[in-house]
Amino acid sequence: MRFEINELNYTYPGSVRNVFQQLSCQVTEPGFHALFGPSGVGKTTLAKMIAGTINEFSGEIRLHQMNHVLYTYNLERLPGWSSVLDHLAQITPASNKQRMQELVDSFGLETCLNSRFVQLSLGQQNRTNLTRYLLQDFDLLIMDESLANVDESTKEKIILKIKALYPERCFLYISHNVAEVSKFCKQILVLRSHHKDPQAVLLQGQDFNGRQSLKVRDLEQCMLEIVNAA
């Protein structure tokens, strides 16, 4: 399970500025990976291209053993006419019904189930939204700042749970938090502005899964590499 991007070129409609110029990169194995880069560099655009919602580009995006690619972002909302529980029950495939309760417990959503989406805090909304995506059948899930507004300890708990529950799936986590990306992600795709060559750099993260001890020195080194690369 991997994806590779070859010589990708893209310009926003109506703009003359290239977002991507001969961009090539790849993620080579399943796991919890990151797409990192400064604001405006094209992370969301690249994510949408991988998910297939932007198609007007030249170059190639090849997905190997990835038939179901989902893209989720942090501003999504649930329909307002039903409670969180009703919505989750409705959209969860029969094969994943048992996992629903497990995710609800792990993500701390028990108290939100009977509420409407608008009644939740921003962090609860993002956790709820992520939960419903995790209950779908997917090979690659792109999480565009999906854990924004979630406190650090809950965020860690959620990421570790995702890694434990879905070791064979691929995740691409978009975040601006260097420490978080360095600590939890296996491969970190650092996207740079189009005039830098190469435009994308692949780095190895610490891939912390909660069971091994984390070496602070290695983590700091990784963070430095990311900052330098970006």
Add this chain to the structure above:
Amino acid sequence: MLHRRIYQFLMIYFTGFAALMLVKYSLDLSDYVIPGFSEIWSACRRYFGLYLLAVLNTLSIAILGHVLSICMATVVGIIGRLTIWIGSFIRVAAYNIQAYPIVAVAPIIFILLGDGLSSRLLIAAMICYFPLLLSIIGILSEPVSEIEHFFESTHRMKWQLQVKIRAFENIHKLMTVIVGSATLAMVGTIVAEFIAANAGIGYSIRIALYQSDLAKILVALFLIGICTSIYLVFLEWLGGIIKERIGSI
């Protein structure tokens, strides 16, 4: 809500009435041009009951035409929201047709259908239909991407769900448009009756106009205002209940 709207109408009505009296007495116009208080009061006592029935007749046609327009606009709006050629065709056609004054077509309708109920109903419906249609098309063709994205990407999106999401998200706008178009339905019916019908308050106003009897017209206007206000308040109340129901589903 009811007293506020009626209070507002009374303020507007009596301001207009005062202006009329001011013109009459400042220019020393005869009672034949602008009748005096006693003549108006006498017309009110004589024609109040008769005109009230005529206004209720008009209002019933307006309500029927309004409901008809809402149903038609919803169906056409659902088709018009589509991004394929039929949707574009309906949108362009709606924008072009609504720019044409429907009142100008009314004589043709009377020639073809005569001066009965069907003509009044059709003209009332047509006059409030296009503003409703444009608003409904606008609301239903505007994606709510932050909700729809999930259903699109998991291949769960059906047209019913899409319409439900967009209507639910814009329920306040929809209710405002429906309440607003009720006035147009009333105007449409009165215009139809004024042109060629054989019943309703528009017909009564036409007769009063031929008799140059401003007192009768003032009584008719008063009753139209009161009855329209009651209908609008009823719609607002209904809208409130729908919003409340949707909110608690």
